[in-house]
Amino acid sequence: MSFLFFSCTTMNESFYEKAGEVVADQINNGMDDTLIDESLYPFAFETEILVTENQIHLLWNGLIEAGYLLTSPQITMVRPALLDDYILFSESWEMRTFFEKYIHKDDRFVQIDGEKSSLILLLRKEDKDFSILGMKEAEK
Numbered sequence: 134m135s136f137l138f139f140s141c142t143t144m145n146e147s148f149y150e151k152a153g154e155v156v157a158d159q160i161n162n163g164m165d166d167t168l169i170d171e172s173l174y175p176f177a178f179e180t181e182i183l184v185t186e187n188q189i190h191l192l193w194n195g196l197i198e199a200g201y202l203l204t205s206p207q208i209t210m211v212r213p214a215l216l217d218d219y220i221l222f223s224e225s226w227e228m229r230t231f232f233e234k235y236i237h238k239d240d241r242f243v244q245i246d247g248e249k250s251s252l253i254l255l256l257r258k259e260d261k262d263f264s265i266l267g268m269k270e271a272e273k
Contacts, residue, residue, distance in 0.1 A: 177267030
């Protein structure tokens with residue numbers, strides 16, 4: 134029975150690793166429209182919560198137009214998102230409420246390290262696809 138659990142967990146983690154690789158590729162190839170479509174709102178960004186589609190549009194357009202890249206991206210971490218993880222973004226009651234209300238037990242943090250920058254993505258598996266619930270720059 135534990136072998137079956139281990140296999141499912143490993144398959145689940147590899148799904149999120151692949152999703153992280155896809156997001157890095159989309160960022161590096163300027164695919165802001167695709168990133169916008171994959172993003173759910175409300176959306177946790179750094180210390181803020183973006184609540185409209187327009188805000189998410191401005192976020193991804195701004196990053197792409199500014200030339201943000203994840204050069205030589207590597208997935209360095211995949212782990213479950215826990216309710217107490219709101220402090221990674223902000224210790225505010227708004228962020229705590231966001232995590233309590235919108236984070237599901239199967240959501241994952243995926244860290245992508247590039248040569249000059251690192252991102253932590255908050256991802257959700259949706260059937261055979263994924264959605265992005267949040268993002269923040271990671272300490273390098």
